[in-house]
Amino acid sequence: xxxxxxxxxxxxxxxxxxxxxxxxxxxxxxxxxxxxxxxxxxxxxxxxxxxxxxxxxxxxxxxxxxxxxxxxxxxxxxxxxxxxxxxxxxxxxxxxxxxxxxxxxxxxxxxxxxxxxxxxxxxxx
Numbered sequence: 001x002x003x004x005x006x007x008x009x010x011x012x013x014x015x016x017x018x019x020x021x022x023x024x025x026x027x028x029x030x031x032x033x034x035x036x037x038x039x040x041x042x043x044x045x046x047x048x049x050x051x052x053x054x055x056x057x058x059x060x061x062x063x064x065x066x067x068x069x070x071x072x073x074x075x076x077x078x079x080x081x082x083x084x085x086x087x088x089x090x091x092x093x094x095x096x097x098x099x100x101x102x103x104x105x106x107x108x109x110x111x112x113x114x115x116x117x118x119x120x121x122x123x124x125x
Contacts, residue, residue, distance in 0.1 A: 004030050016064045026065065048077040054110035055081040058099055061122040062089035068122070082106075082114065085122040095119065 009030050013022050055078050059071045071083040084102075086094040098118035105114055 004033055016067075048074075050077050050079065052079045054106070056103065056106045056110075056114075057081060057083040058086060058094070059083065060086050060088045060090060060093050063091050063093075065091050080110075084116055084119055085124075087120045087122045 009022075009027055012030070055074075057071050057074060059066060059068050061068060068085045071085065075081050075083060088094040095118060101118070102114050102116060105112065
């Protein structure tokens with residue numbers, strides 16, 4: 001029952017050190033997310049279901065739209081997932097050829113160990 005208010009949005013921007021000013025697109029999306037699906041979706045459809053489908057997550061350390069904490073949120077409802085936090089900014093940055101090779105290996109066999117040596121992974125510091 002978290003309400004997205006102007007104060008919540010302002011606080012979110014304050015937490016994003018790399019976002020020097022508010023962006024109208026993101027502000028509008030945050031405001032509209034308050035009512036997203038609420039009018040016609042049953043309550044159980046508004047919650048994430050636990051998934052056992054093998055899942056691969058790439059997320060960039062400095063992505064203000066989908067920050068690394070989102071990977072943890074998604075993984076909390078996944079029993080078979082792997083996430084790579086890339087030391088890059090933006091939405092989709094990083095070595096795309098490397099990521100594509102990892103995706104191909106994952107799609108060919110989701111149970112194999114993935115070689116992520118070509119990724120510049122965030123160390124967590």
